[in-house]
Amino acid sequence: MVNTTKYVSNRLGTAVLGLFVFVFSCKKGELLPNMAPDTFISIQAINLTGENRLNSTVNLTWFGTDVDGFVQYFEYKINEGEWIQTRTQDSTFLFRIDANQDSTDIDFYVRAVDNEGAVDLSPAFIKVPLKNAPPAVAFEKASLPTDTTNLVITFRYTASDPDGNATLKQGFLRANDGEWEEIDLRQKLISIVPSNPAAMGVGNASVYYGLDAQPSLTINGFANGGVNVIQLKVTDIANAESAVDSTDSIFVKPQTGDLLVVGGHNTSITAQYEMLVNANYTMADFVNFAGNGGLNQPKFWEPTFSLMANNYDKIFFHTDEANFSNPLTGADGKMLDFAAPVIQSLIDKNKKVLVSTAFATGANLATIGGVLSIDSFSSSRGQAFFTNDSFATSQGTDYPNLQPMNFLLATDPFYPAIDAEVLYTAGLTPSGGWSGPRTIAIRRRNASGQVNLVLFTVELHKLNKLKANQNQVIAKILNEAFNW
16 A cells, blocks of 8 residues: 555645636636546555455545535446446445456546536546455364264355355255255255165265255265265355365264164163164164263254154154253253254154153253143152052053062152143152152143153163063054054
């Protein structure tokens, strides 16, 4: 940038001197003609070449003077374009570089118009040297799943351009060696799901934006039941292309049955549930969200868990009262609280949901209570014991009695909501002045009278003294009550 003080002063002095000479050359009483305004750009030249040229986003400032009135507005034009009126004295311009060109020069003109409509006949001018910079795109690494995922790959990404993000033109996505497909650059949360979740091998995958329930496009080259590398690239308005960014290898597990078993327990207890399900149901898929210190849980319950679970007809969710931290956001909560909106959506879509869980004393039911048809817990002091010589008995069904192998010091009987049917009550032993309900399991029906929710608040793996009965209950729920 150069110092323009002397330049501006000389022009102003010349204008004033001209007016002085003109005034004294006029006869007394004559009206002086209006003088046109002068226009100045704050810098006289931009002497940059080669790699030092400006990017396509440039801020320019200007001003005007009028010795016998005032500047009313300005007009500017770019190259041979039309004059554009403005009342501002600066603007940030996004200059366009022609497609496939690396650099260009922009001719910028600005002229003042005074209060009588007189226009500066010698507009201020500057040549703006531009060089296009390529854009960039990157996966948000923390948002990606670990090296293995069930059906769904969800991620966030960023795209930018040194010339200004408004110069970004197109984004492209592909899986492995598949074809590049254009994506909407306004959508920064993307999920990829095999179009046929049960078909093993390389094929098509559906791409979902944000929380959309329907896919927006299809890509090929996706390996269901295999390893995938997802890639991104972007282009700008000059057709400059970014470097390609790639994920690490991600193995995608396919769907093998119509039952999804979701675990929220440690490895030992999770194994018990897998044995219990496999002994009484064929072709179930398992995922343990509590595994790896809780890092296996979805980073995005919506849409990741929702897109996964919606491929199944039945969902068995077993967890306890422990808190988990979301591996992406760090938010703490019960796993069922994270899953509650998805569970409600599944039930609304006539999926069948079995939940086995436990609640901490004083648990807040604001998030999950309505979803699971729990009205409330006892507010009395003390605890309810479930001794190993007592039974849980079914109410109005042919379900067998259940019994704990061990003495359960604290249970979670509850008052069911009005839309629930009591499935099991337990012979509980009050302690410390406790009084309250005896319900430990309910079921709920849809508008057609079909059972679409079963809830146990004494965890099913603890009701294992009569193992044959425990197996029979699992079989009756999954194969009979949910068989519609």
